[in-house]
Amino acid sequence: MELFLQFCINGLMLGMMYALVAVGFTLFFGVLDVIVFSHGDTVMIGAFGGLSMYWWLGAVYPGLSLTWTVLWVFLAAALAVTVVGTLVARFLIMPLRKAPPLNTLLATMMLGTVLREAIRLFFPDGSNPKPFPHLLPEWSWQSGSLTLRFDNALLFLSGAVMIVLVHLLITRTRLGMAIRAVAQDEEAAQLMGVNFTMIVLATFALGSVVAAFAGVMNGLYYNEINFGMGLLLGAIGFSAAVIGGLGNIYGAILGGFIFAFLQTLGAVALPFASAYKDVFAFGSVIALMAVRPTGLIAEPSSQRV
Amino acid sequence: MRHHPSRDLIIPGPAGCVLMATALLAWSILFLKAEEQIPILVYMISGSLLVLVAALSDLHKSISATISSNESSWDKCMTLTLLALILIFHDDHYTLFLLGTIMVYATAVLGLNVQLGYTGVINFSAASFFGIGSYTAAMSSAAGLPSLPALLLGGIVAALVGCVLLLPVLRTSGHYAALVTMAFALLFRVFLEVNEWFGGPQGIAVAPLTLFGLDFSQDMQLWGIEFSFYVKYDLACLLLLVLAFGFVRRLERSWLGLSMDAVRCDETAGACFGVDIARWKITAFTVGNLLSGLAGALYAMMLAYISPANFAFPDSLLFLSILLLGGMGNNWGVILATVFVVVIPEKFQVIQEYRYLIYAALVLFMILYRPMGLLPRKARNYGRLS
Numbered sequence: 001m002e003l004f005l006q007f008c009i010n011g012l013m014l015g016m017m018y019a020l021v022a023v024g025f026t027l028f029f030g031v032l033d034v035i036v037f038s039h040g041d042t043v044m045i046g047a048f049g050g051l052s053m054y055w056w057l058g059a060v061y062p063g064l065s066l067t068w069t070v071l072w073v074f075l076a077a078a079l080a081v082t083v084v085g086t087l088v089a090r091f092l093i094m095p096l097r098k099a100p101p102l103n104t105l106l107a108t109m110m111l112g113t114v115l116r117e118a119i120r121l122f123f124p125d126g127s128n129p130k131p132f133p134h135l136l137p138e139w140s141w142q143s144g145s146l147t148l149r150f151d152n153a154l155l156f157l158s159g160a161v162m163i164v165l166v167h168l169l170i171t172r173t174r175l176g177m178a179i180r181a182v183a184q185d186e187e188a189a190q191l192m193g194v195n196f197t198m199i200v201l202a203t204f205a206l207g208s209v210v211a212a213f214a215g216v217m218n219g220l221y222y223n224e225i226n227f228g229m230g231l232l233l234g235a236i237g238f239s240a241a242v243i244g245g246l247g248n249i250y251g252a253i254l255g256g257f258i259f260a261f262l263q264t265l266g267a268v269a270l271p272f273a274s275a276y277k278d279v280f281a282f283g284s285v286i287a288l289m290a291v292r293p294t295g296l297i298a299e300p301s302s303q304r305v
Numbered sequence: 306m307r308h309h310p311s312r313d314l315i316i317p318g319p320a321g322c323v324l325m326a327t328a329l330l331a332w333s334i335l336f337l338k339a340e341e342q343i344p345i346l347v348y349m350i351s352g353s354l355l356v357l358v359a360a361l362s363d364l365h366k367s368i369s370a371t372i373s374s375n376e377s378s379w380d381k382c383m384t385l386t387l388l389a390l391i392l393i394f395h396d397d398h399y400t401l402f403l404l405g406t407i408m409v410y411a412t413a414v415l416g417l418n419v420q421l422g423y424t425g426v427i428n429f430s431a432a433s434f435f436g437i438g439s440y441t442a443a444m445s446s447a448a449g450l451p452s453l454p455a456l457l458l459g460g461i462v463a464a465l466v467g468c469v470l471l472l473p474v475l476r477t478s479g480h481y482a483a484l485v486t487m488a489f490a491l492l493f494r495v496f497l498e499v500n501e502w503f504g505g506p507q508g509i510a511v512a513p514l515t516l517f518g519l520d521f522s523q524d525m526q527l528w529g530i531e532f533s534f535y536v537k538y539d540l541a542c543l544l545l546l547v548l549a550f551g552f553v554r555r556l557e558r559s560w561l562g563l564s565m566d567a568v569r570c571d572e573t574a575g576a577c578f579g580v581d582i583a584r585w586k587i588t589a590f591t592v593g594n595l596l597s598g599l600a601g602a603l604y605a606m607m608l609a610y611i612s613p614a615n616f617a618f619p620d621s622l623l624f625l626s627i628l629l630l631g632g633m634g635n636n637w638g639v640i641l642a643t644v645f646v647v648v649i650p651e652k653f654q655v656i657q658e659y660r661y662l663i664y665a666a667l668v669l670f671m672i673l674y675r676p677m678g679l680l681p682r683k684a685r686n687y688g689r690l691s
Contacts (some may be wrong), residue, residue: 068445096672102427106672113662117665246480276495294481
């Protein structure tokens with residue numbers, strides 16, 4: 001029972017991370033009808049941005065309190081990723097809007113390779129995994145073999161808060177209304193006075209901030225980051241967004257948790273070695289696509305995001 | 306009245322083909338023989354300048370007119386050029402291996418071309434099917450199967466495994482179909498790495514090709530000349546490439562290719578005119594995987610040792626990039642782009658480390674500024690029928 005609970009907790013953590021990545025995929029698909037496959041690598045850039053900030057703080061303000069360090073790390077990650085994300089949107093995604101979907105997908109995959117290789121080659125000692133600092137207090141609550149770590153709970157809660165904030169932003173603010181308008185019908189939105197370019201860039205900035213959060217969260221959770229982590233994260237985020245139903249935020253969140261559930265299930269509950277968990281999870285995604293080709297929450301033609 | 310390009314031909318008929326092939330051969334020999342970085346760079350730049358001049362002037366029109374009006378002589382010239390290269394570098398293991406790799410990759414990408422270029426079936430796991438061919442050849446020859454059946458089995462198993470993906474691929478479209486094949490590519494690599502039976506992450510040794518008692522892994526001496534064992538493999542690769550090329554081109558020009566074009570261009574319109582969409586997608590997907598698998602099996606035998614890292618998702622992306630770089634649907638484009646993508650990083654040791662960065666950036670620019678590729682596919686020509 002305790003073991004079961006432990007796996008549930010780990011699965012929920014993973015699910016939250018995947019959901020945060022998937023939300024980005026689905027937001028971009030909503031406004032521009034493109035899959036930005038480099039989003040996973042954007043997450044990686046966020047983690048590396050946060051790490052650089054940590055190093056810099058350590059060199060310049062050695063005695064800074066943990067709270068401020070964490071805030072600055074998040075801020076640096078968010079800033080780095082937002083700059084990358086909006087530049088990509090402006091100079092790669094928007095010019096390719098009229099291109100066939102395959103070209104856009106391939107272009108963003110290539111962009112992901114460029115980002116990955118750039119970090120590997122140009123970040124100091126970038127080809128080796130980097131230890132990510134423990135920045136959260138390491139209290140934990142133990143009951144038998146069950147360990148509930150305070151830092152993980154904090155990460156999970158802040159991830160949930162992040163999702164709620166995105167939800168509120170999309171449903172309750174003028175900016176959110178404009179994003180939904182563009183997602184629904186770009187031309188009509190423009191006729192109503194929505195600045196299309198600004199809204200697209202704002203959406204990419206929003207998705208990027210969420211990605212930066214996911215990146216730092218990933219680093220804090222595993223205490224290690226490497227240049228290649230974005231590829232799998234991106235593939236998982238994309239899978240999550242697709243099995244949930246592209247263009248639907250709730251679908252993306254659902255998809256993220258489903259993928260984490262599949263991985264956990266593959267790791268513990270099935271009669272083969274836990275190393276097969278990714279094989280099982282991706283196999284299930286393929287099977288799910290055969291059964292529900294448009295995702296669990298199908299993309300309605302008139303409404304997205 | 307439309308000016309017919311063959312009127313102002315500078316280079317006449319079959320002789321022109323021979324002339325161009327000889328020039329190409331001479332340049333390739335110089336380029337492949339060069340070992341210092343400076344001469345390589347000089348040949349490279351002079352070659353690109355020549356191509357640029359041809360592209361900017363009207364020369365490229367007469368070249369392509371010569372090629373398309375003397376197709377069979379051009380095909381023969383190209384085959385002979387490759388054959389000549391193999392014989393000229395008969396004792397140079399490294400160059401021969403490079404040539405073999407080019408031919409094998411080109412065969413696999415021709416398979417991808419049938420899927421994506423002709424029919425528009427998205428496949429992000431081309432390297433996985435290539436890998437299935439490789440691993441099938443390794444396992445079946447380890448189990449005692451003779452080489453030739455093992456080679457064929459590689460293609461057949463790749464096609465059969467592809468059938469598992471058929472249902473989700475047929476039911477989905479666009480991004481959703483991309484996801485299915487991508488998930489398969491990721492799954493395949495992880496599966497190979499964790500499965501002990503397939504050698505795990507270290508990989509597995511492959512028995513060499515043996516045909517009619519001729520062991521392909523031994524160097525040999527003929528008329529007092531030393532021949533590298535790669536000569537035999539290269540000849541096998543050349544045979545496979547020529548067969549695949551001929552097959553793919555026949556396919557393109559037949560009514561089958563026409564139906565595939567209809568599926569790619571407009572599924573709805575095609576279906577209205579009685580084209581069975583599912584049938585052609587299945588055909589293209591299976592034929593493409595068969596070719597990839599065959600190429601993979603031969604590659605495994607030539608390499609003698611394979612590991613999961615050879616067939617990862619970035620390799621599938623590499624295959625796709627070759628297709629896109631060469632020009633979707635154009636078979637000569639596939640071969641040209643394969644040569645670029647395989648040879649350039651091998652010859653420029655300086656950029657070896659940066660090669661993925663450079664590929665990726667190059668393909669990005671291609672997609673942004675020349676989405677049709679180096680040699681865009683031409684519209685069908687029915688001129689000679691009338």
